[in-house]
Amino acid sequence: MRLLFITARWELIFLIASIGAVTLWKLFKSQSFGDLLLAPDKTISPSRVQLLVLTLLTTLQYLLATIQDPSHLPQPPTSLVAAMGGSQLVYLGAKAWKLFGQRLKKSGGK
Amino acid sequence: MKSTITYIILGAVILVILAVILTQLPGSNDATVQLLNKLKIATGFTLLALIFLFGFAVLVSIANGTISLAGLLSESDNVKGASMSRFQLLIFTLVIGFSLFLVTIANGMQFPKIPPEILTLLGISGTTYAVSKGIQLGSNPTPNTTTTTPIDAAAQTAQSQPGSKGGPVGS
Numbered sequence: 356m357r358l359l360f361i362t363a364r365w366e367l368i369f370l371i372a373s374i375g376a377v378t379l380w381k382l383f384k385s386q387s388f389g390d391l392l393l394a395p396d397k398t399i400s401p402s403r404v405q406l407l408v409l410t411l412l413t414t415l416q417y418l419l420a421t422i423q424d425p426s427h428l429p430q431p432p433t434s435l436v437a438a439m440g441g442s443q444l445v446y447l448g449a450k451a452w453k454l455f456g457q458r459l460k461k462s463g464g465k
Numbered sequence: 466m467k468s469t470i471t472y473i474i475l476g477a478v479i480l481v482i483l484a485v486i487l488t489q490l491p492g493s494n495d496a497t498v499q500l501l502n503k504l505k506i507a508t509g510f511t512l513l514a515l516i517f518l519f520g521f522a523v524l525v526s527i528a529n530g531t532i533s534l535a536g537l538l539s540e541s542d543n544v545k546g547a548s549m550s551r552f553q554l555l556i557f558t559l560v561i562g563f564s565l566f567l568v569t570i571a572n573g574m575q576f577p578k579i580p581p582e583i584l585t586l587l588g589i590s591g592t593t594y595a596v597s598k599g600i601q602l603g604s605n606p607t608p609n610t611t612t613t614t615p616i617d618a619a620a621q622t623a624q625s626q627p628g629s630k631g632g633p634v635g636s
Binding site for chain 2: 356359360362363364366367368370371373374375377378381382385388390391393395403406407410411413414417418421422425426427428429430431432433435436439440443446447450451454455458
């Protein structure tokens with residue numbers, strides 16, 4: 356029975372790791388990650404940059420904390436959750452302003 | 466796919482029949498328990514092999530492009546470029562899923578308690594994706610089409626038919 360548990364554990368690790376690796380490889384091959392930082396008008400968007408930086412830092416910190424102590428899921432600080440919420444608001448606000456603001460300007464000028 | 470499911474059902478039925486036969490075999494109780502344990506282990510390994518084959522099939526399909534991931538991060542169908550909210554949701558899901566897997570394995574297959582902050586983070590990320598999608602859809606200018614009622618369409622059809630003289634339909 357122990358052999359069954361060990362086989363199941365390694366099989367899951369192998370499948371999850373390889374599917375994750377292949378997914379990332381295909382994404383890097385097919386998608387342009389440079390576009391992540393560009394607004395629809397192909398200029399660098401500060402709201403996207405701040406969201407990307409905060410996302411990468413948060414996930415990296417969380418992953419390192421889990422690897423260091425895998426006995427429980429680490430609890431991210433409340434201030435980090437608040438910062439993430441604020442960052443999302445900035446991103447959405449900028450996106451809405453970019454898309455709707457121009458239309459409002461045009462309709463106001465007429 | 467239908468034949469695969471048929472094979473799986475057939476395998477399950479055979480295993481159940483084997484289990485029933487083993488419990489009804491004459492002999493000591495210990496021998497039956499031992500046989501059932503062996504059957505349990507054999508079933509476990511068979512299921513593991515099946516899961517591995519399914520997983521491997523998915524892996525190969527992703528690798529050779531049968532399962533396309535081209536639209537996983539795309540902003541929308543007609544706009545080329547990666548979506549930040551999609552990317553964030555993907556990264557969060559992968560990292561939290563991987564952490565959950567690590568912790569479950571480290572705790573002897575015990576599912577851990579998920580902190581509410583993690584659920585809040587995932588909720589924020591999901592909401593951002595949904596709102597972003599809404600903003601995008603709301604900002605797309607709708608094509609300038611004139612609405613045609615069924616009555617108008619019928620009248621137009623009647624007018625276009627030769628010899629109809631443009632009269633009302635059915636007259």
